[in-house]
Amino acid sequence: MTKNYLYILLFPALLVNGSAFAQKKAKPDPLKAEVIKSVDTRFDVLTDLSDKIWAFEEIAFQETQSAAALADYAEQLGFKVTRGVAEIPTAFVAEYGSGSPIIGILGEFDALPGLSQNKVPTKSPLNDNAPGHGCGHNLFGVASLGAAAAIKDLIAEGKLKGTVRFYGTPAEEKFFGKLWMIRAGLFDDVDVVMDWHPAAETKAAVQKGLALVDFQVEFFGQAAHASADPWNGRSASDALELYTNGINYYREHIKPTVRIHYHIQDAGQVVNVVPDYSRIWVRVRDSSRDGLEPVWKQVEKMASGAAILANVDYKVSLISGIHEVLVNRTGSYALQKNLEALGPISYTEDEQVFSKKIQESTDKPQIGLVSIIEPMEETDEHSMGGSTDVGDVSYVVPTIRLSATTAPNGTPWHSWAVVAAGGMSIGHKGMGYAAKALSMTMVDLFQNPELVNQIKAEFKESKGDYVYKGIIPDGPPPIHSNLQ
Amino acid sequence: MTKNYLYILLFPALLVNGSAFAQKKAKPDPLKAEVIKSVDTRFDVLTDLSDKIWAFEEIAFQETQSAAALADYAEQLGFKVTRGVAEIPTAFVAEYGSGSPIIGILGEFDALPGLSQNKVPTKSPLNDNAPGHGCGHNLFGVASLGAAAAIKDLIAEGKLKGTVRFYGTPAEEKFFGKLWMIRAGLFDDVDVVMDWHPAAETKAAVQKGLALVDFQVEFFGQAAHASADPWNGRSASDALELYTNGINYYREHIKPTVRIHYHIQDAGQVVNVVPDYSRIWVRVRDSSRDGLEPVWKQVEKMASGAAILANVDYKVSLISGIHEVLVNRTGSYALQKNLEALGPISYTEDEQVFSKKIQESTDKPQIGLVSIIEPMEETDEHSMGGSTDVGDVSYVVPTIRLSATTAPNGTPWHSWAVVAAGGMSIGHKGMGYAAKALSMTMVDLFQNPELVNQIKAEFKESKGDYVYKGIIPDGPPPIHSNLQ
Amino acid sequence: MTKNYLYILLFPALLVNGSAFAQKKAKPDPLKAEVIKSVDTRFDVLTDLSDKIWAFEEIAFQETQSAAALADYAEQLGFKVTRGVAEIPTAFVAEYGSGSPIIGILGEFDALPGLSQNKVPTKSPLNDNAPGHGCGHNLFGVASLGAAAAIKDLIAEGKLKGTVRFYGTPAEEKFFGKLWMIRAGLFDDVDVVMDWHPAAETKAAVQKGLALVDFQVEFFGQAAHASADPWNGRSASDALELYTNGINYYREHIKPTVRIHYHIQDAGQVVNVVPDYSRIWVRVRDSSRDGLEPVWKQVEKMASGAAILANVDYKVSLISGIHEVLVNRTGSYALQKNLEALGPISYTEDEQVFSKKIQESTDKPQIGLVSIIEPMEETDEHSMGGSTDVGDVSYVVPTIRLSATTAPNGTPWHSWAVVAAGGMSIGHKGMGYAAKALSMTMVDLFQNPELVNQIKAEFKESKGDYVYKGIIPDGPPPIHSNLQ
Amino acid sequence: MTKNYLYILLFPALLVNGSAFAQKKAKPDPLKAEVIKSVDTRFDVLTDLSDKIWAFEEIAFQETQSAAALADYAEQLGFKVTRGVAEIPTAFVAEYGSGSPIIGILGEFDALPGLSQNKVPTKSPLNDNAPGHGCGHNLFGVASLGAAAAIKDLIAEGKLKGTVRFYGTPAEEKFFGKLWMIRAGLFDDVDVVMDWHPAAETKAAVQKGLALVDFQVEFFGQAAHASADPWNGRSASDALELYTNGINYYREHIKPTVRIHYHIQDAGQVVNVVPDYSRIWVRVRDSSRDGLEPVWKQVEKMASGAAILANVDYKVSLISGIHEVLVNRTGSYALQKNLEALGPISYTEDEQVFSKKIQESTDKPQIGLVSIIEPMEETDEHSMGGSTDVGDVSYVVPTIRLSATTAPNGTPWHSWAVVAAGGMSIGHKGMGYAAKALSMTMVDLFQNPELVNQIKAEFKESKGDYVYKGIIPDGPPPIHSNLQ
Numbered sequence A, B, C, D: 001m002t003k004n005y006l007y008i009l010l011f012p013a014l015l016v017n018g019s020a021f022a023q024k025k026a027k028p029d030p031l032k033a034e035v036i037k038s039v040d041t042r043f044d045v046l047t048d049l050s051d052k053i054w055a056f057e058e059i060a061f062q063e064t065q066s067a068a069a070l071a072d073y074a075e076q077l078g079f080k081v082t083r084g085v086a087e088i089p090t091a092f093v094a095e096y097g098s099g100s101p102i103i104g105i106l107g108e109f110d111a112l113p114g115l116s117q118n119k120v121p122t123k124s125p126l127n128d129n130a131p132g133h134g135c136g137h138n139l140f141g142v143a144s145l146g147a148a149a150a151i152k153d154l155i156a157e158g159k160l161k162g163t164v165r166f167y168g169t170p171a172e173e174k175f176f177g178k179l180w181m182i183r184a185g186l187f188d189d190v191d192v193v194m195d196w197h198p199a200a201e202t203k204a205a206v207q208k209g210l211a212l213v214d215f216q217v218e219f220f221g222q223a224a225h226a227s228a229d230p231w232n233g234r235s236a237s238d239a240l241e242l243y244t245n246g247i248n249y250y251r252e253h254i255k256p257t258v259r260i261h262y263h264i265q266d267a268g269q270v271v272n273v274v275p276d277y278s279r280i281w282v283r284v285r286d287s288s289r290d291g292l293e294p295v296w297k298q299v300e301k302m303a304s305g306a307a308i309l310a311n312v313d314y315k316v317s318l319i320s321g322i323h324e325v326l327v328n329r330t331g332s333y334a335l336q337k338n339l340e341a342l343g344p345i346s347y348t349e350d351e352q353v354f355s356k357k358i359q360e361s362t363d364k365p366q367i368g369l370v371s372i373i374e375p376m377e378e379t380d381e382h383s384m385g386g387s388t389d390v391g392d393v394s395y396v397v398p399t400i401r402l403s404a405t406t407a408p409n410g411t412p413w414h415s416w417a418v419v420a421a422g423g424m425s426i427g428h429k430g431m432g433y434a435a436k437a438l439s440m441t442m443v444d445l446f447q448n449p450e451l452v453n454q455i456k457a458e459f460k461e462s463k464g465d466y467v468y469k470g471i472i473p474d475g476p477p478p479i480h481s482n483l484q
Helices: A012-016 A020-026 A030-056 A064-077 A137-156 A178-183 A236-253 A289-310 A329-342 A349-361 A390-394 A416-422 A425-447 A449-463 B012-016 B020-026 B030-056 B064-077 B137-156 B178-183 B236-253 B289-310 B329-342 B349-361 B390-394 B416-422 B425-447 B449-463 C012-016 C020-026 C030-056 C064-077 C137-156 C178-183 C236-253 C289-310 C329-342 C349-361 C390-394 C416-422 C425-447 C449-463 D012-016 D020-026 D030-056 D064-077 D137-156 D178-183 D236-253 D289-310 D329-342 D349-361 D390-394 D416-422 D425-447 D449-463
Strands: A080-083 A092-097 A102-107 A163-168 A192-199 A211-220 A259-266 A277-286 A313-322 A399-405 B080-083 B092-097 B102-107 B163-168 B192-199 B211-220 B259-266 B277-286 B313-322 B399-405 C080-083 C092-097 C102-107 C163-168 C192-199 C211-220 C259-266 C277-286 C313-322 C399-405 D080-083 D092-097 D102-107 D163-168 D192-199 D211-220 D259-266 D277-286 D313-322 D399-405
Touching: A030 A064, A030 A137, A030 A329, A030 A425, A064 A080, A064 A092, A064 A137, A064 A163, A092 A137, A102 A137, A102 A425, A137 A163, A137 A192, A137 A425, A178 A390, A192 A390, A192 A425, A192 A449, A211 A236, A211 A289, A236 A259, A236 A277, A236 A289, A236 B236, A236 C236, A236 C289, A236 D236, A277 A289, A289 A313, A289 C236, A289 C289, A329 A399, A329 A425, A329 A449, A349 A416, A349 A425, A390 A399, A399 A425, A416 A425, A425 A449, B030 B064, B030 B137, B030 B329, B030 B425, B064 B080, B064 B092, B064 B137, B064 B163, B092 B137, B102 B137, B102 B425, B137 B163, B137 B192, B137 B425, B178 B390, B192 B390, B192 B425, B192 B449, B211 B236, B211 B289, B236 B259, B236 B277, B236 B289, B236 C236, B236 D236, B236 D289, B277 B289, B289 B313, B289 D236, B289 D289, B329 B399, B329 B425, B329 B449, B349 B416, B349 B425, B390 B399, B399 B425, B416 B425, B425 B449, C030 C064, C030 C137, C030 C329, C030 C425, C064 C080, C064 C092, C064 C137, C064 C163, C092 C137, C102 C137, C102 C425, C137 C163, C137 C192, C137 C425, C178 C390, C192 C390, C192 C425, C192 C449, C211 C236, C211 C289, C236 C259, C236 C277, C236 C289, C236 D236, C277 C289, C289 C313, C329 C399, C329 C425, C329 C449, C349 C416, C349 C425, C390 C399, C399 C425, C416 C425, C425 C449, D030 D064, D030 D137, D030 D329, D030 D425, D064 D080, D064 D092, D064 D137, D064 D163, D092 D137, D102 D137, D102 D425, D137 D163, D137 D192, D137 D425, D178 D390, D192 D390, D192 D425, D192 D449, D211 D236, D211 D289, D236 D259, D236 D277, D236 D289, D277 D289, D289 D313, D329 D399, D329 D425, D329 D449, D349 D416, D349 D425, D390 D399, D399 D425, D416 D425, D425 D449
Parallel strands: A102 A163, A102 A192, A192 A399, B102 B163, B102 B192, B192 B399, C102 C163, C102 C192, C192 C399, D102 D163, D102 D192, D192 D399
Antiparallel strands: A080 A092, A092 A163, A211 A277, A211 A313, A259 A277, B080 B092, B092 B163, B211 B277, B211 B313, B259 B277, C080 C092, C092 C163, C211 C277, C211 C313, C259 C277, D080 D092, D092 D163, D211 D277, D211 D313, D259 D277
16 A cells, blocks of 8 residues: 655646646636636525435435435436445436546535434534534535536537536445445546545645554353343353453554444343343544554454453454545645635624624633634644545545535534534634635646646656555445344 | 231231131132132123233233223222322222221233234234234223122122222333332222232242332433544443443352343444443343342442543432232232132133144143142242232232133243133133132132231231332323333 | 262261261270370470471472471381372372271461461561461471371281371462372372361361362463554464453353352563563362263363454363262261360460461451360361362272361461461461361271261262263373463 | 753854854864773773673662662772662762752662563563563663763763762652752752663664653452452443543543553452452553643543542542653754764674674564764654653753663563663673763763853743742652552
8 A cells, every 4th residue: 555645756846846737826817707607506505405404314324304305406406416326325426528637526424323403502412312414414425416416517618528426425424334335336436536525724635644443342141141041041242241351451562543433232121130132332543554454353363362352253354444644736726716716705793793603602712703814734654633435535536635624623423513504694704714715726737638648657656556446345335224 | 117027926826727717718708609600790791801901912001001901891780989099090999888997909011012913823913013912901991890890799799898999000021010009099099909910820829929129320421433532422322331331240259049130222323433421231230129229229339430431410210119929828818718619720621722833932831721720829938920019008908819721831921822821711710710810819808807807917917017118219100201 | 980978868877876986985095095105295396397397388289398207207207208209309198007997187388479487466478579488387287297196106006907197288379289199199008098187177077179170271372563553473472361351151041050260370461562472370269070061171262262352272171170078977076076175275375366467467357276175077068169189189098087186167268367476376276276186087987887887878879870980181290380 | 741842043153153062073072982981991890880781670769779779889999889768779870079950860770670681682580580681770870970981080080070960869760769859959959960771772862752641540349259249349440441441531632642551450359259459550641741731631631530430539649740852952962972972882793693692582573773973853743652761860950861772673672672682792881882972972061161051041041931840749769569
């Protein structure tokens, strides 16, 4: 797998002299003005759509209404829509135009369990225990589709040539739907893919995140009356507990970039029976797919050790796993130029008050919304934080990623606060901004074949001789697992 | 609390010469023939009622239909019924007659979660994940009411004097409803109480079972992203796991009569968050309430140790606890004589085939239904096995207990097999048999004041200076806890 | 292995009518008077010898001076002594006479580590961290040799015919020297064996004690700097700790008669290195060799589970194991008669004061020395408590066992208090008493072939078709292990 | 404590223009030539002294002969020697000259347990289980004294003015002797301190290492027979094991810069007794004294949690703790210039063969001795690796540190391989080289007051308002702890 991101050595011209596309940026591009206008025109419709998906609050692989709303709108706009791709009812592809280049854009729309929240700046569940859009995916899919629509307009008007393709990608929060979409070959013919993510800042996203793998361990023992004859029982809960003991001891012997976490899902049903079944969800992460491998294998193997200790049987089942992002700095730099051209989002006093209230409620510095376009960051060798299945896409096709502000600075992610901000004007503004930045950059990709070539060259170099293989089990995607 | 059951020294006459009541047994009692006939007459109605409750399959404190069916029938028979006693909607008292003696009889009717089963001799759920009568309580309440009805007939006809009182006692399987009925004073004026339990054999029940206490431990930590900043998290799951580690180490240092078991109820909700909440249900048992005390207190205290280890907060909440049974051998001996008079239950070839099939399915010796009335057992100093909230009643009023066969020999209790047998003729026969043996013994109690005095004398001696106090928290009974 | 000890059914005559030998007891036996006198005559010499061994305080397999002192004395008395038997330098056999019967008597003489103590009734080490005779074996070997000497006198005088054989049996406290003496065939030709043990009461010893097995588990990991690169280390200490976690979880699932305990011997040498080696001594006990087997095998197997969890290698090495005692009640009854004839030991006021002081120092009731000969106890199906390698002898040859008082009632065994009492007159009296009771019973055995036959018949019946096999590894005895 | 090492902003002149002293370097300094010659002249004596200390192999606080050898030689050279300073018999100060500046130099000489080794390139203990100089301290003290001697010569000749002071600092490997020397005020009047350390490379040492704290936790339970009545025991070993469980769970919640390790020192003495005593040595590290604090306090507090879980008492005793190094880059840069002037060490073919053999034996790349002077490294914000009590000196007085090659590249430190190389010519060469580089830099310090001022200015800036306080308990140093 890729060891060095040697873009600096490979593409010195980009940095020293500026490249062709960078020079173009100096002359304001009329097509970019058109896509900006196009997003503005549709802003109310997009906002509406986003609010609907916010209210649907559907979790991974259950996003029936959300996927339909997006697909219906794409169809209505004239896209050719293919629903239920990759054996996933809520996955779809919406395409417009024909021929090269083929530029893809990703749209997510799944919610997170337990985060339901009203559009107010203090914790206040809308529906008890219901899901909520704590990762802003109600905005994500809509903005991407808005960007695709703006490009579609230009293709329809003959101002751009090629194909724009919107990917409706479900289950990013759990299971990682893109893995099966890749397996189904849906990304095989694309030149470049773009995506964005709601965030608390606005920038070209050039960190790798973490690779991860999810697997499930089940233990199978022998039930017995916990008081009358516990010696006839073999406890699946004992095995699970000894397994987590083992995992916690193992923490001393993993590198600082590795993370292991688990969720005890079932350790017995009643107090007076030696449990004959237990189940735990285990996640292993590292800053690269390579580093992940030996830890993953050891944590899997440990299940057999725990089973021996508790004299029970066990089963390890791969759920799925994702790659860290293969960052494309050439593409990111093109995006960065468009961010600089757009400038930061501006906010009203009310939005700042709302934001400071959120910051107060979540014990963060009450500095409101911070709206600056910083110079593009370095890409850390070991960037930590979260993970995304866009990582896998980035190993299949060059991928350019944007972060756009949809919540106040410092907001804890995957929290009620993201739900609140994502359901009102702060989120809507970020969504519109993202649609503009993405479509402006797509204009570059459509207009500048050399840029696409440079992006591809970096991708090829970075990937090296690594042969991508998605971390998924054989068989259909686990589309019913969330119903258990 | 009572340390010696010195009935042998105290009541030598009972054993050597036989007592007044025992001598009466020799002369067949015409009233006993009447109660037997009375049960036979109502057998179809009782069977019907039992099958209804079997089908209601309602769990602890949720037994609305089951309690209503029993109470309605009692009312229809002429009993004076008081519903919703002791702040429990499904607890009731049905009384007939007036004045002394007051003889009580207990009737349980709650089912167990997850044991739903068809009336067939192999595992076959009727409703997936639904409860089932794995402890035979569909038969329990009905037989007791049938016995009470037979006595009522005699009182109504003026052949017996006094009061018969049926206690509809919910939630025996969990929470232990009788504790609150005792607290409400419902047993204060009774002379003797009888009960029975479905079993795989027929005998006077003279073992103590185990005292137990149930409490819940909750840990409260600090959530954090399990990958991005686990060092900002304090894990409630860690605390719970270290608590169970501690409990398992403690096992070396408890007496062989002690049992500790637990049910991990919640150790986090998602894999990528350091859990800020966890909950475990802990049960401690010993062969006596006295022995229970120090272990209970230590296991409670250990929660604070685990909380320190994981740097979290914790809360221990008493659920409830029960006493071992204060066995009354004088009363049991009276019952034993009636069992010997009745003789064993006889079974059809079909019932034996059904039973052997159950035994085959549960890996037990295929010996069918064993139907023998053995001599009364010794009462073990430390009898092991299960526990019952009848133990608490037995510390408040002298209690005579019967086991009657409702399932094949060797049937694992709290299993689908008990549900199956309890829903067909094997269970029905046991129910009828119990109703007869109980009402015959009640005839003894009504007719023989000296017997009642001897029973009370043994009770007083056995209890000694122990002052009964139910192990329940202040406040109302946890009638909604099963809905969580 | 033996399941039933049906001596009551088999030998009813012994209990109901009394047997031939029992009737003999009624007529005072002149030879018994002679052995009593013989012990009294040698009492000062025996006391001296006992005090020497007390002062040698030599632990298992290191008892060079103690063994030599006993063997030298036997030689001086005219016994034929064979030293260094069974590949053990401190094991020896001392024999006198010829032909049948051959009656053996066992003598132990090893001390316990860390129990050094002055002859005072409060804790006061004689030599810091030195061993001490906390099990009274300084008295054990000497009394047995005294008894053998008394019999030797009678053989020498032609009053008895046959062979008396003293076994100098080292390492009873650890390693269990008798196992290798049995393997060497040293017990093959004996008719009956006797032994005794210092105790806090005087009685025929008719409880089985516990079978046990000792084994060692070693884990082999990979060292690494604990700070610089712990991820390159695989910790043998982790494995050991996870192994003990597993053992403690297993405690829920063993029968009340089983015990598992362990001694962590090495879990690393310095704080800043991931340990590459660890070692633990594990002991498993049950009330029978049969019950031991599955638990032993599971605890052994668990080592492999812990090794997998910590990603290290492991090795399990059998140390040795012993059988529970195959009690011979026929022989015990003969001994009991002699105890009754001898009556209890009497003590001086000073000895009682000394004893009460010991009891005060060890938090025991200050009742002094209790000196009563109770009727012979029942043999419990599951007798708990300690273990002895006499158990193995008892499976090879019928064995009669005595407990004689050498310490105050309630004295915690294996403590400084036993050392103190065993070094002064209380211990000396018990030693003399034991020598008398043993030699009196040996007189019975030599004089009464029918008794020997009955003893052998019970032995045969009790043992059944069990084929004895000592629990020892191949190869020489571990005579140097205590020097590690 | 210091948060920023702003030397770059503070001393731009050093980097851009070069400083006064750096410019001087261009003109070969005649005094530097003299100190080089001085070291060469004494090389054989120094080598001899180093080999003696190598053979003494004395561990922390037991370095009687090693300290005496160094102090005697200093005395013989004309230094004024004060032995037994800071209540430590093996600590001493050797001083020459008078007045300002006072330049100190540190010399360590303690060995490590268990590393005894012959002077051969494969593992081969010289004395079984004996200590060995696995950290090269036989060379350390000698080279520093050699450097001091060279300066002494110049002072004696009137070529330099001021005081040179050699600190004989024992117990660096354990207990950290310098802490008590600082407490005794021995560093209060020094201007600058120098030291060096044997290593596998040659460079100015500009990384911070880790702060750490050592403490001991003892648990006190109640002994009981592990088989007869374990329920009367409260196990100190259980407490210790639950404590380590807790520590391992805690690892998830510490920052990547933190390390926690422990050494189980005593968890019971025999297998058949519930242990009433256990002891564990715990070490906590972080990249700064500040970061250490909360983790240290939590791990201490956890002892109380484990004690509650096992129902035992506990005691936490501080052993000692050290600060990370306050790097002085100004001083390091002066040293760097001298390294560049000296050039790398050259090795013979035999030395390379010896080195490659060591590398082969320790699974390292067989590249021999690497001898290059690289440009001075950046100082990492969080440098990991080991720790040194020089860290504490560096918080009291500006400290300049050197690493000099005494072992082949890649040699695992604290291993037999370091012992081997440190006892032959490879080690000797490094020792001589260090003496030269150190004395050359001391020449700079004596000759260039402005350099000393700049060094002090950086020190003051880096330290900020942090008030140094050594992490040691009250009372005398633990000079007898290693004899336990």
